[in-house]
Amino acid sequence: MITIESRQPDGQFADYLISKTAVIGAEAASPIPLPAAAGKGALRLTVDAEGGASVIDLASLAGVFVNGERIVRYGPLRVDDAIMVGGQHLRVKAVGLARAAEPVKPSLCDPATPAAAAQAPLQPGEEPRGGARSDAARALHLALSRNAEVLHAELIQTLDLRRQDVTRMGDTELRGVADKLIRELMAKVTLPAVTDPDELARFVLDEAVGLGVLESLLADDSVTEIMVNGAQDIFVERDGQTRRSDIAFSSEKALMGVIERIVSPIGRRVDESSPLCDGRLKDGSRVNIAIRPIALKGPAVSIRKFAKRRLGVADLVKFDSVDVAMVAFLRICVEQKKNIVISGGTGSGKTTLLNIISNLIPPYERIVTIEDAAELKLYHDNLVTLEARPANVEGRGQITIRELVKNALRMRPDRIVVGECRGGEALDMLQAMNTGHDGSLTTAHANSPRDMLSRLEVMVMMGGMELPVMAIREQVASAVQIIVQQTRFACGTRKVTSITEITGMERGVIQMQEIYRFQRLGFYDNGKVRGQFVPCGNVPTFYEELRGFGIDIDLTTFGVDGAVAAGQAGHG
Known part of the structure; x- marks a missing residue:
């Protein structure tokens, strides 16, 4: 429920109570009359179940402005937010149970259902049993987010008024200064009875100088992937299953601040002219970011968490991803410098497997790793790590994977490890494998070993060399010896489903023989896939x-x- 104050043509003010989502414009059916200059169906006022509201520009002729800034979507709306559309000024007079600040000590908003929230057994971010979302937990966290948004804005303003140069502060100093100011600001307001002051302070601090609500998810070892579909929609993967989380950012602006803190330390940028970005966190976790205008629902962030503990082949056996015989065979292949390609779909665990297999390389060898975003973590002394670089604002300075592969050949490597082949670099990788750089490893997307061979042919063609297909196949057949197929099943488990050897060419067709395979035998009672690893x-x-x-x-x-x-x- 939201109350909007609108100035009438006669100069008088009128209040309009909106209790459900509505389209507002110049048409007669509009719950708030707007002038013709606004256009029909100018904006949508969305009211959620907890009483919060947001505004979306639909088809306004001159744009929708909130607090002087043009918006596409803005929310949640707060008391005294000024909306202008078609020359008409609107003011948010009340939202849900929130009230305008009084001259005395101001009060932050309570949850829409305080009694239910007080009885909620779940904490924000905790997943209820059966996957169902807890309305009480969500209401509590929604109120926490709204209160945090107010404090966050006050914190930024206070830092600016005090002329605090946060760019010169280290992380520890900045967190200390911000925490002190947050406590001072909280002392000036009346907190709702169900609000935990320490939790609210931590929430605001993480959003202001950390990674916001992502901090708790990154610290949770049971979470393997984090998917942010907008400020209010966060999903996590646990045990291979994706579920919605009850936590959320206080606003889209807070989420954009977190994105900026992710990309800045690694020299990347993300803005309207470059709305896509690949990066990594300090712990090595892989991050993909997409923002407006291509992400229509708001900034989307996908984080594939990096394992805090060093994984080895023993962990693969423990997780039933391979068996002992397969591990022994892969160890021999690596030690004897067989060129290996790890094949699999998105999220199947290719990079994790590549990291584990790469650590089987003898410690005295010189290794050069090449990646889009550095994820591999090898423990060799003679190690060079190269990372591709995107173009700058002027469109210059790009360093591609292909250029890095060519340069790696001049660095006297014993092994070249490419995080993933996606295009023309496959040709350079095959040439390296065929010219004395045995024992190289890489990954690529494919659904089977045979599909992997077709993918390699296509990627070589993408290099623009216009080589005959037969020449490409001969290169592949002589360069690649082993293909390891990694598969992620619907139940979330990941297994090596095939180890295949390339045996040569016959009548223009690359020949292969399967050494090991995973044979499916059904499902366990918990829904996990059941099977066994068998030699062929x-x-x-x-x-x-x-x-x-x-x-x-x-x-x-x-x-x-x-x-x-x-x-x-x-x-x-």
Whole structure:
């Protein structure tokens, strides 16, 4: 529910009570009459279940302005917000249960349902059982967000009035100054009975100098991904399942402030002229950002959290992503410098697997890693980490993955590890694999090992060299030895579903044989996929080479007995 004050043509003021979402314009059916200059259906006034309201510019002829700034969407509206459309001035007189500030000690708004909020057993951000959202918890957090928005604005104004140069402060000093000012501001207002002062202060502090409500989610080890679809819509992934979170930012402006604090330290930028950005947090978590005008619902932030604990092959076995025999085979492939491509869909765990496999590289070798946004975390002494760079405001200075791959060849690497091949850099990667840089590793998007070969062909063509298809296939067949297929199932579990060897070319077709596969057997009672890892009865063609090096391999791990395996290897 919201009360809007409008100035009439005769100079008198009239109040209009809006209790549900309505379209306002110059038409006769408009709940608030506007002049013809505003246009029909000029704006939408959205009223939510908790009594809050926001305004959206629909088709106004000259734009909608809130507090002097042109908006596309603005909310939540607060008391005394000034709205101008078509020359008509509107003022927010009351919102929900909030009231205009009195001359005495001002009061922040209470939750729309204080009794229910006081009885709510859930804390903000906690997921209720069964995935259902708690109305009480959401109402409590909504009130917290509104109060935080007021305090946040007051904090910024106070810092400006006191001429505080926050750009010269370190993180610790800035948090200390901001926390002190927040406590001073809170002492000047009357807090609702159900409000926890410490929680409100922490909420405002995180939004002002930290990552806002994302701080609590980043600290929660059970959360693997965070998806922000706008200031009020946040989803998280736990145990492979995506659920809506009850927490939210106080405003879109606060969310944009957090985005700026994410991209600034890594030299990236995001604005209307460049609304997309890839980046990373201090802990290495991958971040993708999309803002208006391409993100219509508001800024969208996707965070794939970086594991705080170093993962190893033992963790893969523990999580049932692979079995011991597959790990032993992959270790031999890495140590014997076989070129490996990790294939899989989005979110299947390719980068995590690449990071684990890369750490199997012997510690004395020199490694050069190349990524769009640095995510890999290797523990080798002789390590060079390269990161691509986007163009600046003038459209200059871009450094692509392809340029970095070419440059890496001049850095005397023993191994080249490319975070992901997406385009023409695949050609340079294949050439590197074919010219003495054995043992290179990379990832790419594909649904199967055979699809991976087709993807490599397409990506090489994207390099613009106009090579014949047969020449490309010969490059792929001679450069890549192993394809590891990673799959994310609908239940959220991630597994290595296939390890395939490239064996050469025959009649223009790249030949391959599967070494291991994951065989599905149904589902467990908890809905998780059930199955087993099985050898496919094929011995790797480089078996004789390994035997010549004095490496003894347990042939039974490939599903064949020693005599048969020796025969296969002898004819390979």
